[in-house]
Amino acid sequence: MTQEFVTSPTCPSNEVRVTGVMTMEVSNPSIAFVLELGRALHSYGTPANRLEGALSMCAGLLGLESQFFSTPTSLFAAFGKLENQRTYLIRVQPGEVDLGKLVELDETVNALEQGRIGVEDALTRVRFIVNAPPRYGPITQTISFSVIGAGAACFFGGAWREMLTAGLIGIVVSLMLGLVAKRPNSARLFETIIGMFAALLAITSSWLLGPFSTQTATLAGIIILLPGLTLTVAMNELATRDLVSGSARLIGAFMVLLALGFGVAIGFELGRFIPGTDAPLTYVSIPIWLELIVLIASTIALSVLFQAKPRDLLAMLLAAALGLYGARLGAHLISPQLGASLGAFLVAAMSNLFSRWTNRPAAVTLMPGIILLVPGSLGFRSFASLLDQNILSGVESAFNVVLVGVSIVVGLLLANVAVPVRKEL
Numbered sequence: 001m002t003q004e005f006v007t008s009p010t011c012p013s014n015e016v017r018v019t020g021v022m023t024m025e026v027s028n029p030s031i032a033f034v035l036e037l038g039r040a041l042h043s044y045g046t047p048a049n050r051l052e053g054a055l056s057m058c059a060g061l062l063g064l065e066s067q068f069f070s071t072p073t074s075l076f077a078a079f080g081k082l083e084n085q086r087t088y089l090i091r092v093q094p095g096e097v098d099l100g101k102l103v104e105l106d107e108t109v110n111a112l113e114q115g116r117i118g119v120e121d122a123l124t125r126v127r128f129i130v131n132a133p134p135r136y137g138p139i140t141q142t143i144s145f146s147v148i149g150a151g152a153a154c155f156f157g158g159a160w161r162e163m164l165t166a167g168l169i170g171i172v173v174s175l176m177l178g179l180v181a182k183r184p185n186s187a188r189l190f191e192t193i194i195g196m197f198a199a200l201l202a203i204t205s206s207w208l209l210g211p212f213s214t215q216t217a218t219l220a221g222i223i224i225l226l227p228g229l230t231l232t233v234a235m236n237e238l239a240t241r242d243l244v245s246g247s248a249r250l251i252g253a254f255m256v257l258l259a260l261g262f263g264v265a266i267g268f269e270l271g272r273f274i275p276g277t278d279a280p281l282t283y284v285s286i287p288i289w290l291e292l293i294v295l296i297a298s299t300i301a302l303s304v305l306f307q308a309k310p311r312d313l314l315a316m317l318l319a320a321a322l323g324l325y326g327a328r329l330g331a332h333l334i335s336p337q338l339g340a341s342l343g344a345f346l347v348a349a350m351s352n353l354f355s356r357w358t359n360r361p362a363a364v365t366l367m368p369g370i371i372l373l374v375p376g377s378l379g380f381r382s383f384a385s386l387l388d389q390n391i392l393s394g395v396e397s398a399f400n401v402v403l404v405g406v407s408i409v410v411g412l413l414l415a416n417v418a419v420p421v422r423k424e425l
Helices: 029-043 048-061 099-113 119-131 138-155 160-182 184-209 214-221 228-239 243-273 288-305 310-333 340-358 363-370 376-387 391-418
Strands: 002-008 011-020 066-071 074-079 086-091
Touching (some): 029 066, 029 099, 029 119, 048 066, 048 099, 066 243, 138 160, 138 214, 138 288, 184 214, 228 243, 228 363, 288 363, 310 340, 340 391
Antiparallel strands (some): 066 074
């Protein structure tokens, strides 16, 4: 629902007008375009600093005097001079990253900026993009969840049992996400329930397949749900002084980690009644050719979950490789925690160059590259240790989460200085 707060010399400052639910009915097409664009960008995971910058650029292009304020669940937009300002509130729930639609929105803004279309045509395009169905269907996305889970287990040093179990957990996660989409009221318990089912499935698999590290398989299977990317975005927003959005996003990530950790703890407690056996992880060293295959397969799966266009796949693969191997080089040169800054720097610099050369959003390559660096798994291990009453291990893991997150943000900021972004998107 969109609410319009009107402040003018002839209108009381507290008057509220409800202007629409699914489609905003605004008399000024320029304002309507900016509002629809803002809601779409917000839904597709654009950070507050880039969202506000992009909307300010569009409003200036259309000759609108404007101010914007974004939080993870709302967007305020004010138009006009201060003494006669009109403010709109858009209530938005955080959505899934959709790189394909983000590219199409950027193309629409470019066409408007170059004068190839008018503002009313641009508004129509934005509404068409938002209402278009997902690029990839549920079956393809389910397979991608499984591939990412199995790939994560491989990168964590797991053998075929961990990889197989993590892939099965990924399928369960995808199916439960489909159920939650049909029953939004159950979303509040989703992380806890999926954490419990993942742990139970891992223990059951250890009974059927033989002993293996059930904790590693569980972590890998739910890796896509861990809010490591949200943690990194939150720290980036805090670093750019978007304090309200960054703080809210940080608390939201903390709650997701807490819910997942609590669900896994319940699952392992219930799993005591299953005659499965947990075993310490035996790290399996994989050859470089197999690691490259896993990296390529995982990146393709990420491109499906991010709804990216196939033409951007090669650039996404390059970004993923730069992030992974850049972080490893940084860990060798500096430390495992601070070395992530080198991977983040390489990914962000490459993404900004990609944006300049192709005139497409830097997020297309930034997201798949950064997600391999984010500290979500460390945060989960921290909560797991605390739940197991391993206080020292939990606090150490939590401190490492902060170090890795700050390291990634520093790398991103340095890259934006070395290779300035083309524009806010």
